[in-house]
Amino acid sequence: MHDLxxxxxxxxxxxHETGGVRPAARRLQVSHAAVSRHLRELEGWLGVKLLEGVPGRKVLAFTPAGEALGQAASRHMNALDQAVATVRERRRGNGVTISTTASLAARWLLPRLPRLSEIAP
Structure with missing residues (x-):
């Protein structure tokens, strides 16, 4: 699993879910070139074609291997997304998220956190 x-x-x-590289790029909020690169890398890593051009048309179709892997990837990515959402919902209701620079956190915020914990456990 470490090298997936x-x-x-x-x-x-x-x-697989959107039906194309450009719609997938919009969903992932990346360029279509990045999605195409990921696809080429995955095909190279697997050693099989996942998508192929349809003769006479400017569309791509999944190969049988691509369809099987696309279905599995879609199903499991959605399951992982739901699991992460469930974990995030279980966070304590009184939690606080603070965003700051590393230098401010290290020099000012971190030294004061123990006192804050004493005041507001």
């Missing part, structure tokens, strides 16, 4: 190309599998799932 997760970004490429995420791109494949998006292509």
């Amino acid at each position: 190309p997760l970004s490429a599998l995420r791109a494949l799932a998006a292509i």
